[in-house]
Amino acid sequence: MATRIIRVMGDPVLNKKAKTVTNFGEKTVELIEDMLDTMYEAQGVGLAAPQVGILKRIVVIDVSEEQDDPIILINPEIIETSGEQRGGEGCLSVPGRQAVVTRPRHVTVQFQNRNGETIQREAEGFEARAICHEIDHLDGRLYLDVMERELTAEEIQSHIPEDDLE
Ligand code: ZN
Numbered sequence: 001m002a003t004r005i006i007r008v009m010g011d012p013v014l015n016k017k018a019k020t021v022t023n024f025g026e027k028t029v030e031l032i033e034d035m036l037d038t039m040y041e042a043q044g045v046g047l048a049a050p051q052v053g054i055l056k057r058i059v060v061i062d063v064s065e066e067q068d069d070p071i072i073l074i075n076p077e078i079i080e081t082s083g084e085q086r087g088g089e090g091c092l093s094v095p096g097r098q099a100v101v102t103r104p105r106h107v108t109v110q111f112q113n114r115n116g117e118t119i120q121r122e123a124e125g126f127e128a129r130a131i132c133h134e135i136d137h138l139d140g141r142l143y144l145d146v147m148e149r150e151l152t153a154e155e156i157q158s159h160i161p162e163d164d165l166e
Contacts, residue, residue, distance in 0.1 A: 003038045004052040008093050009142065011053075018048075018055045018138040021074050024116045028058070028074075032114065035060045036070055044092045046130045048137030051093050059134040063127045071121070076111035076135055085125070088151055089133060089143050098156050099147035103129045 007013055021028060031054060039047040039060055046061040059073040083105030090098040107128045110120050123131055133143060 001037050002034045003041050004034050006038060006042060006047075006051055006092050007053055008095060009144070011093075013050055013053050013055065014093055014137070014142060015140045016050065016055055017140050018050050018057045021056050021058060021112070024074075024112075024114065028056075029114065031056070032058060032060065032072055036062075036072075039092075040067060042092050045126075046134045047092060048134045050137050050140070057138045059131075059138065061127070061130045061134060063130055071127075072114060073109065073111040073131070073134075074113065074116075076109050076131070076138075078107050078132070078135060079110050079120070080106075080108040082106045085129065086148075087129065088156070089129065089147070091133070091143055093137075094142060094144065098151040099143055100149055100151065101129075101133075101143050101147045103132045107131055109135075 031049065035047050035049065035052060038052060045063050049056045049058040057075045059076055060070055062070045081104035084102055085105045086100060086102045088098045089101040105128060106124045108120055108122050109131050110118065113119055
């Protein structure tokens with residue numbers, strides 16, 4: 001168990017493009033374990049490697065209620081999208097802020113697992129949103145680059161439901 005420091009907005013590493021993972025050895029396994037520990041400790045639902053300062057195309061996501069069902073995406077690529085969802089979105093690298101972001105409602109993502117096997121996964125709703133958000137990190141984009149507007153402190157507190165934002 002080891003957590004790493006989460007880089008916050010203003011750190012140039014967050015604006016750089018991450019590199020394809022070709023090594024599925026011990027170092028990559030250790031990075032993934034640390035990313036999971038870091039995400040859970042920060043009570044986040046997703047974390048991309050650049051957020052801990054490592055420019056590799058690795059994402060961890062856990063949108064389950066119990067936070068016990070992680071999805072690990074290595075070299076992820078969205079190969080199909082459909083529909084649209086508007087909703088509030090936050091980021092561990094942009095603490096205390098949220099914004100309205102429109103994302104696809106469904107995505108199909110192709111990625112490699114820890115063994116380097118290529119897998120496809122379909123996701124919808126909040127999981128689809130998280131996948132899009134985290135893959136943006138791998139290309140050096142924060143949600144601030146794609147948002148409609150920021151939420152006010154009052155809106156953040158009142159937990160506005162998805163698709164119910166003006
Ligand atoms: Zn983020």
